[in-house]
Amino acid sequence: MDLAFLHPLYEHPGPWASVYVDLSRHTEDTPHERHLTAEAMSRELAGQGADEATCTAVRDAIEELKHSPEPHGRALFARAGQVVLDPPLARAPQGGGWARWAPLPRATPLLDLTGEDAVAVVAYVDRRGADFELRSALVREKAGSVAGRQWPVHRTSSVDWSERHFQLRVENTWEHNAAEIADALAVCQEETLADLLILVGEDREQRAVHERLPQRLHDRVVQAPHGTGSRLLDTDVEEARATHVRRRAEAELERFLAARAQAAEGVPAVIEAAREHRIDELVVRPDGPDTYREVWIGEDPDQLAVRRTDLKILGEQHSWSARADDALIRSAVATAAPAISLTPAEAAREQDVPAGGLGALLRWT
Numbered sequence: 001m002d003l004a005f006l007h008p009l010y011e012h013p014g015p016w017a018s019v020y021v022d023l024s025r026h027t028e029d030t031p032h033e034r035h036l037t038a039e040a041m042s043r044e045l046a047g048q049g050a051d052e053a054t055c056t057a058v059r060d061a062i063e064e065l066k067h068s069p070e071p072h073g074r075a076l077f078a079r080a081g082q083v084v085l086d087p088p089l090a091r092a093p094q095g096g097g098w099a100r101w102a103p104l105p106r107a108t109p110l111l112d113l114t115g116e117d118a119v120a121v122v123a124y125v126d127r128r129g130a131d132f133e134l135r136s137a138l139v140r141e142k143a144g145s146v147a148g149r150q151w152p153v154h155r156t157s158s159v160d161w162s163e164r165h166f167q168l169r170v171e172n173t174w175e176h177n178a179a180e181i182a183d184a185l186a187v188c189q190e191e192t193l194a195d196l197l198i199l200v201g202e203d204r205e206q207r208a209v210h211e212r213l214p215q216r217l218h219d220r221v222v223q224a225p226h227g228t229g230s231r232l233l234d235t236d237v238e239e240a241r242a243t244h245v246r247r248r249a250e251a252e253l254e255r256f257l258a259a260r261a262q263a264a265e266g267v268p269a270v271i272e273a274a275r276e277h278r279i280d281e282l283v284v285r286p287d288g289p290d291t292y293r294e295v296w297i298g299e300d301p302d303q304l305a306v307r308r309t310d311l312k313i314l315g316e317q318h319s320w321s322a323r324a325d326d327a328l329i330r331s332a333v334a335t336a337a338p339a340i341s342l343t344p345a346e347a348a349r350e351q352d353v354p355a356g357g358l359g360a361l362l363r364w365t
Helices: 004-010 028-047 054-064 111-113 161-192 203-212 216-221 233-258 265-273 308-313 326-336 347-353
Strands: 015-022 072-080 080-087 097-102 120-126 127-137 140-147 197-201 221-223 279-284 296-297 320-324 340-341 358-362
Touching: 004 080, 015 028, 015 054, 028 054, 028 097, 054 072, 054 080, 072 111, 111 340, 120 161, 120 203, 120 233, 120 347, 127 161, 140 161, 140 296, 161 203, 161 216, 197 203, 197 216, 197 233, 203 221, 216 221, 233 279, 233 340, 265 279, 265 326, 265 358, 279 326, 296 308, 296 326, 320 347, 326 358
Parallel strands: 120 197, 197 221, 279 340
Antiparallel strands: 015 072, 015 097, 072 080, 120 127, 127 140, 279 358, 296 320
16 A cells, blocks of 8 residues: 555644544434534543544534545544544444544554555446446446447348358457457556456457457456346455455565565564665554554654663654554655555464564565
């Protein structure tokens, strides 16, 4: 996950209010329920020591979402009476949402709630052309269309030799249209940066388009087992997106295991790598025990240590305690290092990788 969008959170000192709001329920009572949520989150922050202006800003921001049709939720990050960042979520937060007041923003949950959201272009293919639709957890919108030759597209049932020329023209039309669709789909993928291309249609039409796509896109293609109009098609699309996310997490896990001898693993090693700007990619298993571990931070992202005395030795006069994962996310943002959650890779839990839940692939050892 590219963390660049989090930069505004680290341009100002804390403390910060971090609020995750569940917007997945849509009923007649939703506006009232969200009003109650706004009041509850504001009270929760006040109970944790947040200033009145920030509590009010959070409450007002949630109130503004009373009629929001968003399908999952929103994260709100606020300080000094202002909501600084409010990204939409690709999945609803657990437990209906929560609020925290802390020296650093609670940004780590975004790795699971926004980071691994596969974007797909669904191509509804037939012999005459195709319609494209962009799909993600947050988006479902038209993404263009292509019309091929419109005639002839159907074979005749005749076996008369006089019909051979017509059958050949049908074959040529199919091949031409498949090539047109494949070219347009490749352009659509390039413009949308889609992770997946999901083909919907008859088997022959899907295969014809698949075969004519550039080789670089072949491993992104999924042929949907159900066609247009099937109530199971949406399930096919969501399963394809979830499978892509899981496979990507598993690939990152394999990459980490392959480089494990040179990677940083565990809080002391990863903190040291962060302090020296050596993290190439931060690897997080959010349920790991070390993510909750207390570390010490200074005003700058590379001022972090396992012990408070270590910061004083480094010359930092002001320090605060913070969660290890929050401190490392801040450091990764500052050094343009991406981060990935291994939550979708079930094998990570079985292997306890990375140790304690925090690790990093390094720029150099």
